Amino acid sequence: MTAGQLTSRPAPVAPARLPFVVYVLAVGTFLMLTTEFVVAGLLPEIAGDLGVGVGRAGLLITVFAVGMIVGAPAMALLTRRVPRRVTLMAALAVFAAGHVVVALGSSFPLLLGARFVTAWATGAFWAVASVVATRAAGPAASSRALGLVGAGGMLANVVGVPLGAFAGQLSGWRGPFWALAALALAAIPLIARHVRREQEDQQPVPLRTELAAVRSRRLWLVLAACATTTGGVLSVYSYVSPLLTDRAGIAAGLVPLVLVGFGAGSLVGTVVGGRLGDAHPHATTVVVAAVTTLVLLALCLLSGRAVPAVALVGLLGLVGLSANPVLSALAVRSAGVAPTLGVAMSVSAYNLGTAVGSGTAGATLGTGLGAVGPVVVGTAVAALTLVPTTALALAGRRRSPGPALSPARAPG
Structure with missing residues (x-):
């Protein structure tokens, strides 16, 4: 800086x-x-x-x-x-x-x-x-x-x-x-x-300058975290119905209620995560990645019991996507003079992680893992989020403290 x-x-x-x-x-x-x-x-x-x-x-x-x-x-x-x-x-x-x-x-x-x-x-x-x-x-x-x-x-x-x-x-x-x-x-x-x-914007930025801005190492770490955090959570969410019915023994008619609980938890978690991220962005992303991994690991172990499985799915909704607004804000800042392109790339990363994660998770349903296979995949992918988020946190600590920067002027 x-x-x-x-x-x-x-x-x-x-x-x-x-x-x-x-x-x-x-x-x-x-x-x-x-x-x-x-x-x-x-x-x-x-x-x-x-x-x-x-x-x-x-x-x-x-x-x-x-x-x-x-x-x-x-x-x-x-x-x-x-x-x-x-x-x-x-x-x-x-x-x-x-x-x-x-x-x-x-x-x-x-x-x-x-x-x-x-x-x-x-x-x-x-x-x-x-x-x-x-x-x-x-x-x-x-x-x-x-x-x-x-x-x-x-x-x-x-x-x-x-x-x-x-x-x-x-x-x-x-x-x-x-x-x-x-x-x-x-x-x-x-x-x-x-x-x-x-x-x-005050004035358009040349295309070459925008493309140079998105080569930022910090931006690509943010994009990696966007892909793995959504890939880990939504690979499980996409196949939560067979997990709850075949593994936990929950009636199919009750699955929509569990999904509403997941959605309500996601709504609350996104708002709370955004509030925490303004004051402690890097700590928020690391802690969310760690807690999400632990929740998914617990779901792997306890998915055969109805009450713990339902509770853990709700907790996954509360925690799993709560760092997304923080990651989007980091994408805006890390892209420097190309904030729109930076956050657009984060949208692509979220969807790419979801597509790859859910596709891999679906392939495990036909293996010996059965309905718990997507949770195993989700746990592994969520754990990978700790790599880019920890690297970003360490890079942030090496920066000298100073006044807040405008998202459009933040260095890449």
Whole structure:
């Protein structure tokens, strides 16, 4: 850190209340995460209506994840000279159009294409919303702001996805897609009104400078932690149903209640993790990784007992993803003059970790490990998170203490 990067002003004090725009952005992420996972609860209806197998209909989930992996950084580069407010509004408009296509479409390839394009819009919204939230809240409350934005996504698992599945059973599977399109259009004027000019960049940064900024070693350590933390938790979450029914002996009708408990825990954990991360970012990421690994190890050992298994799944929801807003804030800071591209890469890392982790976990179901196989995989992947988070913590301790830095000026 050079002397020129420090300011003579005292470290900023976190505001008592976050700006209203952060809550508006949280509504947007609620819509984005609802559409990512609501398909899981509608697969039988979609498959029956389109005349495809349930396994093939599941490609609607896979193609969305792939679209998020490649779309988030691609859109960050394509929209780098576009005002952030315009990008957010355009992303919501494309999101709404994609859902209208799905709601009207009868061709399965057309639906796959619409989901892929919608995922690009989702990646663009998520990346830009993260940067706008950190700018609006200021460096002293950036993790708290991202915790609230992330909580909108977690609320999707608690409210959005179950409501979408229930509505799909009552009105047909196309109904939730119409609702999401309408809600996205209703959010556009809120973005237009509450995202202000001071949350924009002062001037565009040359592309070569942005690409140089994301070569930061610290950023790639953050990205590794993003991939392993979500990979570890969601590889277990993806296959928690057979674990609870086949291993713990829980009735299938009770599994949704356990999943709601996981989602509620994730919602609380994301908000609390964001608050802790502003004051102690590196300690938060290391402790969360360690505790998550211990919870998963305990689940490996106690998954045959119903009460401990249910309690541990709820605890996994509370702890497992609580460092995500801190990691997103670190991605913004570590990317220096390319904050949007940095957080877009973190979105890709989250989705890549989820895809690889859940894919590996699914392959273990046919082995001798059976239903406990995904938990074994999740434990190993979660333990790997300790490597990059510890390296980041040690690098942070070697830095000389000084006043807080603005996310856009933080060194890589």
